[in-house]
Amino acid sequence: MAEDLKVFCQKLQDEFVKRYGAGDFKGLSELYTPECKLMSGGTDVMVGREAAAENLFREYYNAGAVGTSSCTDEAGQVHGDECLYQRGHFKVYNAEGSVHDEGKYVVIWKKIDGKYLIDIDIWNSNR
Template sequence: MADLKTLIEANNEKFMACFKANDMKGLAKLYTEDCKIMPTGSDTLVGREGPEKVFSGAWAGGVRTLELKVEEVGPMGSDVIYERSTYTMKTEDGSVADAGKYVVIWKKVGGDWFLHIDIFNSNKA
C-alpha cells in the first residue's frame, strides 16, 4: 500500500508542477485520452480537453498553486488504483482561493498510470 501511495504522490507532483507552470496541455496529458472530469457545479467533461478547460479556468481566476494531499490509496485490480485526497488552491499572495476533496480513479495504460476519472468538490457552500 505504501508503494501505491508513493506512486500516486509522485504523479501528483507532476500535476502540481504543470499547474504551477501554467502548462495545462501538459497537465491534461496526465489524464487518459477518454478521461472523465467532474468538477463542482459542472457537467461531466470527457477527454483531455476537460481537465485543460477546468484548470485553465482556475488559472484565469487567479489560482497559482494547487496543493494535493493524499489521504487514502488502494488497488482495484492490477491496472486500476483509487485515490481519496484533499486539495487547496492558492492565489499569488498565498491566500486560499478554494479547498475541497476529491477522488481519482487511476488507470494503467501502456505501463504508465493516468488519471481516468476525477471528481472533486469544493468545501465552500
C-alpha cells in the same frame, strides 16, 4: 503495501501540482486519458483530455487560482494493477499565496501502455 501506494499516488499527484503551477496546461492534459471524465461540484461531467482537462484548468488558472497542493489520504488497487484509486484533500492558492479554495478529491488512475493516467477525476470544494 497500502503505504507504498499512497507514496506512489502522491508522486503522480505531485506531477499534476507541478504542471498546474507552471501553467503547463497541455502537459497537464497529458496526465489524463484521452477519454477522461472530470466531475467537479455543481457542473456536468466533462469528457475528454483537451476539452475537459486542458481548458478547464486553464480557466481556473486565469481566474486567479494559480497554485495548488494536495495530500493523499488513501490509495489502493482496482483490478490488480490495471487501476489505482486515490483519495485526498487539496488547497488552491491565489497569486498572493492565500488559500483560494480547499476540498477533497477522488482520482482513478488507469494503466495504459505501462503508465498511469487519470481516467476519472472527482473533486468538491469545502467552501
